[in-house]
Amino acid sequence: MYLKKLKLINFRNYQQLDLIFHPKINVFIGDNAQGKTNILEAIYLTSTGKSFRTNRDRELIKMDKDKAYILVEGEKRYTSVSVELKLEENKKKQIKVNGITLTKNTDLLNNIHVVVFSPEDLKLVKEGPVERRRFMDMEISNIRPRYCHCLGQYNHVLMQRNNLLKKIHHDRKYIATLDVWDEKLVELGTILILERLKFIHRLNTLSRLLHRKITDSKENLEIKYIASVKDIAEEERISQSFHRELKKMLEVDICRGTTTIGPHRDDLVFYVNGIDIRVFGSQGQQRTSALSLKLAEIELVKAETGEYPVLLLDDVMSELDMKRQMFLIKSLRDIQTFITTTDMSLLDSIRLGEENIFYIEKASVKKKNENIS
Ligand SMILES: Nc1ncnc2c1ncn2[C@@H]1O[C@H](COP(=O)(O)OP(=O)(O)O)[C@@H](O)[C@H]1O
């Protein structure tokens, strides 16, 4: 799929912006803090309803205003799609798809598919487990809206259980109601673990292939899901094992007021040629693995939805060496890509025409020969 048009009103530092995109490569070039990432953020919002930078909608509305508006129009293989978001201070955001207001904002998923790649993703391998769980949750939600819904419920149940643990710590009589929450936690948590295992399995196959290509067959990448639930070998055993270990850890959990078993504690490990690269890998290996992972994700969205997603590359080009830059650009031939950069020399290395380039300065976007906004 590709995006044709973007309109912003009072979004971040833009008072008003109207852009027509190139169906393949769009480069936003400009100094820091001019508004490049803000454009990618707006595009991302029309895909998931959420920002990849903040959970607070207020930050998205222009500082001196109380409402913001985003419109994106795109073309899919068989249909056109338009997504509109209205953000208003102290109100729930309003989302329209093809002119029709959504009753549930999670219904937005599955309209516009976007994959983001930013310097944070390059650090995915070596960051803490929170980032890797966030990566899994975001990416699976992107292709399976049901997962997103289930995750929301799981987090809610987890919070209730943790609150109850704290009450039990002060008064044992509350222990009688724990079973109900454990039941729900296991039911929802098992779905999350299963979906993650499926996702990682497929991601593994794809990223291994890509990683071999980037490294001229020198490196073999393997991703492993590390579960706090011990027995994840078979579907029916997950929930039994989950139950068992929750019971085993109960006194510890009561003492700490938190739940130590469940997908909210799980992690990923990346191996290159059998070595855990979080601990023993070079920065280059960690970055290449992150790149393989992102490219695999694009293929996964294609396999799931029948269409390539739109790719957002936020400041990531200059973080990669020439060889990896070229590999990336070559891999993206069929994919609409939005690139932000401060580095003019990038334009020479990827040989682009003026039709692909947007110059950004203080929230004003210009093409070389025309004034767009
Ligand atoms: N809600 C807001 N209202 C007005 N300006 C904002 C808002 N949020 C961010 N900005 C401004 O946007 C700019 C940063 O934009 P960004 O797209 O992140 O820059 P970059 O070009 O470096 O990617 C900063 O100047 C910041 O002050």
Ligand SMILES: [Mg+2]
């Ligand atoms: Mg930026």
